[in-house]
Amino acid sequence: MSAASCLLTEDQFLCSICQDVFTDPVAIPCGHNFCKTCITKHWNVNVPYQCPNCNKLFYTRPELQVNILISEMAAQFRQSAQHKASSSSSEQQAAKPGEVPCDVCTGTKLKALKSCLVCLDSYCETHMEPHLTRLGLKRHQLIDSVENLEGRMCTKHDKLLELFCKTDQMCVCMLCTVLDHKNHDVVPLKEEYEGKKTELGKTEAEIQQMIQKRRLKIQEIKHSVELSEEDAGREISDGVQIFTALKKSVERSQAELINTIKEKQRKTEKQAEGFIKELEQEISELKKRSTEVVQLSHSEDHLHLLQIFRTLNTAPPTKNWTGVRVSPPSYEGTVRRAVNQLEETLSKQMKNLFEAELKRVQKSAVDVTLDPDSANPWLILSDDGKQVKTGDVKKNLPNNPKRFDRCVCVLAKQSFSSGRFYYEVQVKEKTKWDLGVVRESINRKGKITLTPQKGCWTIWLRNENEYKAWADPPVLLSLKSQPEKVGVFVDYEESLVSFYDVKSAALIYSFTGCCFTEKLYPFFSPHPNDGGKNSAPLIISPVNHTE
Incomplete structure (x- = not known):
């Protein structure tokens, strides 16, 4: 028996309910063991009967029989543990420097306990x-x-300091309460000790919370730096590709662009490193204070705790990091601004630049057809679903929930909720039109406001040459030429909607920072034909990729 029990650990002899060595251990049908008294009390309170370890249910209360073998092994283990504890306590050591010696020992002073x-x-x-x-x-x-x-001892009355004056926040003896601290709020030392110990526990919890917040802030800052590095890498890659196409005439500008982006990144990293260093320093100070607080909170020395409580109860001075952020530098338009600086000398190459950009977005071309169920009754759609114009007669159509009843517009059948997509629309010979994308829940009844706040990202033409982007407020667009074909590009993840003049390969306008939370549908409005002046249709054209 002894040899077998030596192979077992203390945890195997502990009841999981009382966390002590088994007393009258019993085994229940699932195989787990408990003290007979513990499992009996547990089932007296908890019905139905369930194993506290594996939660197995028993529909009838199992009969309990003491496991004699485990009982004997537990008893032997308890006896062995007590013997070891007794042997350990008898091993006394001489007091070392810095340790408290026994005041009674003669000769070799043993360590006082x-x-x-x-x-x-x-x-x-x-x-x-x-x-x-x-x-x-x-x-x-x-x-x-x-x-x-x-x-x-009280230095004034030579009596034991066993009371605490809450009025003067100091330890006092019994005579002090009668003389110097009469009518003060005085409590036993132990009572104040318990109160202060509770406060220390709260202080420790607050310090740990502060440490955790700063660790999370470090993670947040590091994540921001990672995102910034990704943005910087992507922007550098695009910049290198564009400026390489411009050959030797813009090599110096290419280098300046890269250096600018890298400098922004270096500043971001330097700022982040400063914050991280400061946070780690605060964490180090807080850990040090935490250790001191924990040690003090475990002390049974009432006077020592109360005498230094005031210095440890408050956390060391720290910075409020709530509003601190490391914002990745914005690279929006960096390449475009660099190219604009060279506009006087590189006007011929500018077309090549936008052609390259258009070529990239044209790779995201999708097949788009018009949805007759959403078309306003005044609209005429071609059989292939590629053309729409406004007729002179209102059709008698069912007023289903998808149909626009007042605005002369129509949506595509296709919807998009991720990735990138691109399509082109011919607007040649028209004097008025609206184009863009809208979210699925757009209002289709009554008057419609085509603003981003309403889930619409569109541009329009009025009076033959008045172009605007339906932002809030609308943005007047200055175009060098009237587009005959408009390309519409959407990057759902990047929250971007861009419009291009396909023929001149020029960017017309971009909506950035869009709030996409639903499916997006291509949107078309040919507007009334205006007595024949605006009778030309909007035509969804096949995309001819730039060679």
């Missing part, structure tokens, strides 16, 4: 024994061994 607040002496294990066995001495208060027990 406890100090008596009544006798004002410290005792090793042997000389502490009378305080544990004699009735009169057992009433004395023992604490972990400390030096300078005389410091626990």
Whole structure:
């Protein structure tokens, strides 16, 4: 039996309910063991009957029989543990420098284990024994061994400091309460000790919370730097590709662009490194204070705790990091601004630049057809669903929820909720039109406001040459030529909607920072034919990729 039990660990002899060595262990049908009293009390309270370990249900209360083998092994384990504890306690050590020596030992001073607040002496294990066995001495208060027990006496009255004056926030003796601290709010030292210990626990929790917040802030800053690095890499790659196409005439500008982007990134990293260094310093200080608070909170020395409580109860000075952010630098338009600076000398190459950009977005071309179920009754759609114009007669069509009843517009059948897509629309010979994308939940009844706030990202033509982007407020567009074919490009993840003049390969306008939360549908409005002046149709054209 002894040899077998030596192979088992303490956890195998512990009841999971009382967390102590088994007493009258019983096994229930699922195989788990508990003290007979523990599982009986558990089932008296909890119905239906369930195993506290694996939660297996028993529809009838199992009969409990003491497992004799486990009971004997637990008893032997308990006896072995007690023997080891007894043997360990008998091994006394001589007091080392810095340790409290026994005041009673003669010759070699052994290490003191406890100090008596009544006798004002410290005792090793042997000389502490009378305080544990004699009735009169057992009433004395023992604490972990400390030096300078005389410091626990009132210097004025030579009495034990056993009370705390809350009025003057100091430890006092019994005579102090009658003389110097009469009518003050005085409580037993232990009562104030417990209160302060509770406050220390709260302080420790607050410090740990502050540490956790700063660790999360470090993660947030590092993540921001990673995103910034990705943006910088992507922007550098695009910049290199564009400026390489411009050959030697723009090599110097290419280098300047890269240096500008890298400098922004370096500044971002430097700022982040400064924040991280400052946060890590605060964490180091907080950890140090946390260790001191934990050590103090475990002290049984009432006076020591109260004397230094005020210095440790407050966290060291720290910075409020709530509003601190490392914002990745904006690269929006960086390449375009660099090219604009060279406009006087590179006007011929500018067309090549936009042609390259248009070529890239044309790779996202999709097939788009018009949805007759959404078309306003005044509209005429071609059989192939590629053309729409406004007729002179209103059709008698069912007013289904998808149909626009007042605005002469129509949506595509296709919707998009991720990725990129591109399509082209011929607007040649028209004097009025609206084009763009709208979210699925756009209002289709009554008057419609085509603004981003209403889920619409569109541009329009009025009076033959008045072009505007339906932003809030609308943006007047200055175009060098009237587009005959408009390309519409959407990047759902990048929250971007861009419009291009396909023939001149020029960017007309871009909506950035769009709020996409639903499916997006291509939107078309040919407007009334205006007595024939605006009778030409809008035509969804096949995309001819630039060679």
